[in-house]
Amino acid sequence: MRGLALVFVALLALTSSSAAADPDAESAGWTGRFDRPRGAFAPPHTVLLDGTAERVGLDPAPLDEALSRVRAWTEGTPHPLFSGAVTLLAHDGVVVRRDAAGYALRYEGTRPDGGGQELPRDRWEPARTDTIFDLASISKLFTSIVVMRQVEAGRVDVEAPVSRYLPEFAANGKETVTVRQLLTHTSGLEPFLPLWRDWPDKPSRIRAVLEAKPQAAPGTRYVYSDLNLITLGVLAERVSGTDLASLVREGITEPLGMRDTGYNPPESVRHRVAATEYTTTPPRGVVRGEVHDENAWSLGGVAGHAGVFSTAQDLAVLGQTILNGGVYRGRRVLRQETVRQMLTDYNPGFPDNAHGLGFELDQRWYMDGLSGPRTAGHTGFTGTSLVIDPASRSIAVLLTNRVHPSREWGSVNPARQAVAGGLARALAVRPVAGDQAWFSGVGNGRTATLRSPALAPRTGHVSVSFDAFVDTEPTDTLTLESSVDRGRSWAAVPVRASGPGAPDGERTALAGAGHRNWWRVRADLRPDGRELWLRWRHTTDARYSGRGVYLDGIRIRDGRGVLLDDEREPGRLTAEGWRPAGR
Structure with missing residues (x-):
């Protein structure tokens, strides 16, 4: 028994040293993820073995x-x-x-x-x-x-x-x-x-x-x-x-x-x-x-x-x-x-x-x-x-x-x-909050829109915040748009994104690939007391799609409080092309 115990201890030490050589291996949830990019090489002992997805x-x-x-x-x-x-x-x-x-x-x-x-x-x-x-x-x-x-x-x-x-x-x-x-x-x-x-x-x-x-x-x-x-x-x-x-x-x-x-x-x-x-x-x-x-x-x-x-x-x-x-x-x-x-x-x-x-x-x-x-x-x-x-x-x-x-x-x-x-x-893209995020789908020559209900701001200022995972070519864009005439016309809203790989400064459209991280996005509007509609529009051109776009943690506020919180009030957004996804 003592000999078997020594073998077990040796195997445990080998396993531990292999994991320590790869810091990613000690972080739960890295395998199978698209939104957690690895920085280091794989452990040098990694060999290809047949298995299941x-x-x-x-x-x-x-x-x-x-x-x-x-x-x-x-x-x-x-x-x-x-x-x-x-x-x-x-x-x-x-x-x-x-x-x-x-x-x-x-x-x-x-x-x-x-x-x-x-x-x-x-x-x-x-x-x-x-x-x-x-x-x-x-x-x-x-x-x-x-x-x-x-x-x-x-x-x-x-x-x-x-x-x-x-x-x-x-x-x-x-x-x-x-x-x-x-x-x-x-x-x-x-x-x-x-x-x-x-x-x-x-x-x-x-x-x-x-x-x-x-x-x-x-x-x-x-x-x-x-x-x-x-x-x-x-x-x-x-x-x-x-x-x-x-x-x-x-x-x-x-x-x-x-x-x-x-x-x-x-x-x-x-x-x-x-x-x-x-x-x-x-x-x-x-x-x-x-x-x-x-x-x-x-x-x-x-x-x-x-x-x-x-x-x-x-x-x-x-x-x-x-x-x-x-x-x-x-x-x-x-x-x-x-x-x-x-x-x-x-x-x-x-x-x-x-x-x-x-x-x-x-x-x-x-x-x-x-x-x-x-x-x-x-x-x-x-x-x-x-x-x-x-x-x-x-x-x-x-x-x-x-x-x-x-x-x-x-x-x-x-x-x-x-x-x-x-x-x-x-490969999975996991929601930032809760069990599901909105996913734009992947495909060429298509448009997906996610629209808010009519909002009645009680003050002159409205702020919008949401998390976005964007993996697209430069010509496939995510745009936040606003309307004050019941959706007859829409105007792009400048947004500011923060996070690894996020573009600098204000942008009217978001695109990007390779960073593989969620961004935090914020925007400010002044609807001047009028009813307000917002929509998130993802448009792709005729060629090449990336991993797509995910939205999560959508929250709209005025000076007095929350007008819409998608995490707490699911079902208030109207989706065309977007769908709830857990990965």
Whole structure:
């Protein structure tokens, strides 16, 4: 018994020390919350385990809705948006959804009218949760991590000119372009060169990239460019004396146990690889098991900008490694400070193109409601996306073969938004007071109004106070409005908001995202003895929704006391589009 007691004490001490290392873990109610952003990395011992949404405080309904929409997109007519898809959603170290839909292989070509030439039905191969996908440009994250490992080893300085390591890169006026500018796509290089078509072999193709003439002075424009990452791959090989595939394998995938991740999948797993495009120029037929990107293909399948294949599970492991501060299962691939640098925006001069060292940041067009200043990720042309949200410690992976059999069938962005947005909506926003708050709902091109009854102020001054949780893009606004003619006309009321991320000074409309905190909002009116109506109006435009708007603690007073207290007198407000919500 004494031995068992000692084991128990040791386990208790280990548990206590782990919690103490993570101050958030000692605060009740952090898991499952959207409105309590985490500041620190996840505990370094966090590993991904399968579990339920309820276990980590998530609402399963938005998750199921997102997966249902993804499945529907694999079944559309006259053709699906994408042939097959695998989705993985995780929160606080728990994989809450893992789903496969559609087909990894369905087509053998395209028809003259642009449709797909389907294989016989018995040869269609369903997508599975372990299907391996061509990640396309998500490969850039692997190259960036490799480069930052060279920085940690003292071989590279991110602020140094690239020409220090690749002298030939100085050609055509690029001698001042830095490593950081390549990582943040501010080098001035053009987006693309048809290497596979215009140069005869790998040496000449690499030389064409390194000697390319810039389109803009370094640091003056954001231009997303494959050439930046091809150059970085060559740089990493040059300074390390090791080829890029080995750098990725030895520095990332092997330590992290990412067994299905790498370049040029071996023949033994090609039956698990999702097919991509049917191409006639170059004449490759249905591409399967080889990289889709023509330039990466012409470079032997290994390039800094494309070429990595992976599964949803392996990508989630990479995401959790970033959330953990560079470590997973005791194997560290990056220092915490390096991860912080990679998730820091180095492009404040290009606000729509926030970018860390390799990672894209705060891109609502595919991160949807998970968008925030530290939300990191990347997409790939083949129909892939990875979203890593440190503020909620959440991961959203969507892998599709949307180019099978044609890249012309449409954008996968609606699915990307649905998956990330579904995970955001599954996270709770808890009322400030009581059991329920007013929720505007989430959707594009809609207006929700919450209206007071007629109020009869007894003095010349009326004050309004309420709590607001606002997570919207700048064009989706919350406005407090007043009317003194029974609602025939309305005027915006200036308000003042206080709290983390709140705008300064008086505003006639509130919007904002990324702060993930409730604001206290106040306003003053002088209705001059007339009857007064107030309404809260939330309006969204045609694209992109955040987590939405919540209102709570609404109180209206005049100089003699309370005219309306929504907490004590529920039912006096008239809602159109708003609904009571407990999360």
